[in-house]
Amino acid sequence: MWKEAFYVFLVAGGWSLFLKTIPEVIVILSKKESKFAAWWITIMRGLNDAANYAYIIPAALTGLVLGDLRTGLFIGGTIQLMFLGVFIVGASIPPNPFLAAILSTALVILTDANAGEAIALVVPLSIAAQLLTLGFMSLNVFFVHWADRMAANENTVGLDLLNTLGGTGWILVNAIPAFLGVALGIEPAARLLSIIPDWLSAGLGATGGILPALGFGMLLLIIASNEVWPFFFIGFLAAAYMNINAVAGAILGVCLALVYVRLKTGPFKKAEQQ
Amino acid sequence: MIEEKKKISEHALYGAFWRNNNFAGNYNFERLMALGMTQVMIPIFRSLGYTGEKLKKGYERHLVFYNTHPYFGSLIMGVMVAMEEAKANDESITPSAINDVKVAMMGPFAGIGDSFFWGTIHPIIFAIAANLALEENFLGVIISLLIGVIAVLGTYYPFFWGYRAGVGVVEQIRSSEILDKFVLGAKVVGMTVAGVMVASLINISTPLVLFQTEAEGSGVVLQDLLDSILPKALPLALLFGVFFLLKKKVSPIVVMLILIVLTVLFTTLGWI
Numbered sequence: 001m002w003k004e005a006f007y008v009f010l011v012a013g014g015w016s017l018f019l020k021t022i023p024e025v026i027v028i029l030s031k032k033e034s035k036f037a038a039w040w041i042t043i044m045r046g047l048n049d050a051a052n053y054a055y056i057i058p059a060a061l062t063g064l065v066l067g068d069l070r071t072g073l074f075i076g077g078t079i080q081l082m083f084l085g086v087f088i089v090g091a092s093i094p095p096n097p098f099l100a101a102i103l104s105t106a107l108v109i110l111t112d113a114n115a116g117e118a119i120a121l122v123v124p125l126s127i128a129a130q131l132l133t134l135g136f137m138s139l140n141v142f143f144v145h146w147a148d149r150m151a152a153n154e155n156t157v158g159l160d161l162l163n164t165l166g167g168t169g170w171i172l173v174n175a176i177p178a179f180l181g182v183a184l185g186i187e188p189a190a191r192l193l194s195i196i197p198d199w200l201s202a203g204l205g206a207t208g209g210i211l212p213a214l215g216f217g218m219l220l221l222i223i224a225s226n227e228v229w230p231f232f233f234i235g236f237l238a239a240a241y242m243n244i245n246a247v248a249g250a251i252l253g254v255c256l257a258l259v260y261v262r263l264k265t266g267p268f269k270k271a272e273q274q
Numbered sequence: 275m276i277e278e279k280k281k282i283s284e285h286a287l288y289g290a291f292w293r294n295n296n297f298a299g300n301y302n303f304e305r306l307m308a309l310g311m312t313q314v315m316i317p318i319f320r321s322l323g324y325t326g327e328k329l330k331k332g333y334e335r336h337l338v339f340y341n342t343h344p345y346f347g348s349l350i351m352g353v354m355v356a357m358e359e360a361k362a363n364d365e366s367i368t369p370s371a372i373n374d375v376k377v378a379m380m381g382p383f384a385g386i387g388d389s390f391f392w393g394t395i396h397p398i399i400f401a402i403a404a405n406l407a408l409e410e411n412f413l414g415v416i417i418s419l420l421i422g423v424i425a426v427l428g429t430y431y432p433f434f435w436g437y438r439a440g441v442g443v444v445e446q447i448r449s450s451e452i453l454d455k456f457v458l459g460a461k462v463v464g465m466t467v468a469g470v471m472v473a474s475l476i477n478i479s480t481p482l483v484l485f486q487t488e489a490e491g492s493g494v495v496l497q498d499l500l501d502s503i504l505p506k507a508l509p510l511a512l513l514f515g516v517f518f519l520l521k522k523k524v525s526p527i528v529v530m531l532i533l534i535v536l537t538v539l540f541t542t543l544g545w546i
Contacts, residue, residue, distance in 0.1 A: 024292075024296075027289075027292075031320070033285040033286060033288055033289035033317055034285060034288070035284075035285070035288050037288075037292065038288035038289065038291050038292040039292075041292040041295060042291070042292055042295055042426055042429070042430070043422075043426060045295035045425065045426070046422035046423065046425040046426040047419075047422050048422075049421060049422055049425035050418055050419050050420075050421040050422030050425070053396060053421050054399070054400065054403060054418035054419075054421045056403055056404065056407045056414050056415055056418045057415055057418050057419070060407070060412070060414070060415045069410075069412070070410040073407040073408075073410045073411070073412065073414055073415070074407065074408060074410055076404075076407050076414070077403075077404040077405070077406075077407030077408035077414060078404075078408065080400050080403065080404040080407065081400075081401075081404045081408075081475055084397050084400045084401065084404070084471070084475075085393075085397055086526070087388075087392040087396070088392075089388055089392075094526060095527065095530070123530065123534060127527070137301055137302050137303050138302070138303060139302075140300050140301060140302030140303075141302045141303055141304045143300055143302070143309075144300055144302050144304060144305055144308060144309055144337070147300065147309050147312070147337060148337060151312070151330060151333035151334060151337055152330060152334075154325070154326070154329050154330060156316055156319075156320070156329070159309070159312060159313060159316060159333065160293075160313060160316050162299075162300065162309065163293075163296050163299035163300050163309045163310060163312070163313040164293075164296055164299060164313070165299075166296070166299035166300040166301075166309070167295075167296040167298070167299035169299075170298065170299070170301070199538075199541075199542045200538060202541055202542075203537055203538030203539070203541040203542055204534070204537075204538060206537050206538075206541045206546070207533065207534050207537045207538075208477075209476065209477025209478060210476070210477070210478060210512070210533055210537045211530065211533060211534075212471070212475050212476050212477075213472075213476050213509070213512045213513050213515075213516045213533070214516055214526060214529055214530055214533060215397075216468055216471065216472055216476070216513055216516075217513060217516035217517045217519075217520050217529070218520060218526060219393055219397060219464075219468055220465075220468060220513075220517055221517070221520050221521070222388055222389050222392070222393045223389045223393040223394065223461050223464045223465060223468075224465065225461070227458075228458075228461045228462055228465045229465070231462050231465040231466045231469070232465040232466070232468055232469040232472075233469060234466060234469060235465065235466035235467060235468065235469025235470040235471075235473075236469035236470070236472055236473050236506070236510065237469075238469070238470060239469065239470040239471075239472075239473035239474045239506070240473040240504070240505040240506040241505060243474070244470060244474075245402075245405065245470070245474060246398060246401035246402045246405060246467060246470060246471060246474070247402055248470075249398075249401075249466060249467045249469075249470030249471070250398050250402075250463065250466075250467055252466055252470075253462060253463035253464070253465075253466030253467050254463055256462050256463075256466055257458075257459035257460070257462035257463050257466075258459070260458075260459075260462055261455050261458055261459045261462070264458070265451065265455055
C-alpha cells in the first residue's frame, strides 16, 4: 500500500509543500518581495483553503488517484453534508472530517467495505483529527516562546521561517496521518468493520442523514436572531412544499435580502423619518 | 532640514499581503494568531528601515494575543500596516494605541466574518456542491473550488482597503452603514438557505404504522399522517431539538454522540 499511501499524502496537502512552502522559503531567504510571488502564494493558499474546508475535494482527489472518482465524490458529498455548519468559532476547535474524508474513501476503494460502513468511521476519525489539532496548538505554545527569543535577538529570518513552517506543519498534521492511515491502517480498519454487527453499521450509516441537523443547529446559533427567523421558515416552506434546491434557495434568499434591506434602510425609511 | 516622509514600498506591501496567508501558522492556545500578525510586519519593518531597539520593540508589540476571522481579519492587518507607517513618521503614536485599535476590531470583525463567510457563503456553496457530488457529478469539485476564490478575494480586498483607509476604516464602516447592510442581507440569505437545506438535506422519515391489525391495509401510516400536517415535520423537529440543546450550552460533541446513539437505537428498532 506504500505507493497508494504516497499518492494520498500528495492529495492530502503534500502538494503544497512543493507549490507553496518552497516558494515561501525562497522569498524569505532571498529577502526579495515581488507581486508575482505574493499572488502565487496567495492563490496556493486559496487552493489549500478550498481543500481544507470543502471535504469533497480531498475525497474526490483520493478517489481519482486510487482509481475510483465516483466513490470519492459520493463519500465527499455525504461527509460535506454531515459537517455543513461545523466550523471554528473563536478559539473552539470542532471535530474535523478532513482526514476521515480521505481515509473512508481509501477504505471503500482498497477493500470490499461499502460506503455505508465507511461512513461509520467518519465521526471517530473526526474526533481523532480534532485531538491532533489540539495537540499541535499546545506544541505551538512552545514555538511562540521561541519566537519571543528570536524577536529579542532581532532574528527576522528566523521569525519569518518559524511562522511559515508552522503553516506547513498544519498541512502535515493532515497529510502524515493520511499517509500512515493508508499505508498501515486500511487492513486493520477493514477487519474492524467486518466484526461490527450489521445492525450497528446500518445505524451508523444512517447518521449521514441525521448529522446535518447538528451542522444546521450550529449555523443557526451563529446567524439566527428574532429579526431573521421568519426567513428561515420562508425557506423551509418553499423547500417542503415546492422541493426547491439550494441554488433556487440562494436566489430566493438574495431577492428577500434585497427587498428587506431596502425596506429597512432605503428611501422609504428615510422618507418616513423626514 | 525637512525630513522625508517614510513610506512603505509597494513590494513590501505585497510581502505583507502574502504573509497574511500564514495568519494561523503558529495558532496556539496562549496567544493564538500573535506570530501570524508579527510575520506580516516583517517586510513592513524592513521597508521602514527598522533595526536594533526599534525592531525589537516593533516585534514585541505585535507578539501579543490576537485572534480574529481569517479572511475579514486581513482588514485589521491592513490597518495595522497603515498604523505602523504612521508611527514611523510620528513617534507620538504609542504601542498601546496600536494594540487598542487591534483589540477593538478583532472581536466584532470575527463576528462579522463568522456569520458572513462561515455562516452564509460557505454553507450555500457546500450544499450545492454536495448535492452534485452525491450524484457523482465532478462539477461538485469545481463548485467547491469557489471556496478558494473567496479566500483569495476575501483577503485581498479587505487587506488593501484596511491599508488605504487606516484607522479611519472604523469610522467609515460606522458612518456608511454599508457593512451593517451587507451583514443583514447576508443573514437573510443565510437563514433562507438554511430553511431550504433543513427541508431538503436532513434525511429522516418513519416507516411506523399505528393501530395495525390483522386485516390487510389497516392502520395509519405515521409518515403519511405527518406529511398531511406538515411535510418535513420530522427534520424540522430534529433541528429544533438540536438547536435547543446547543442553546442550553450542551457541547456539540455531546449532541453529536446523542444523535449517533439515538439514530442507531431507532434504526435498530425500525422506527426510522
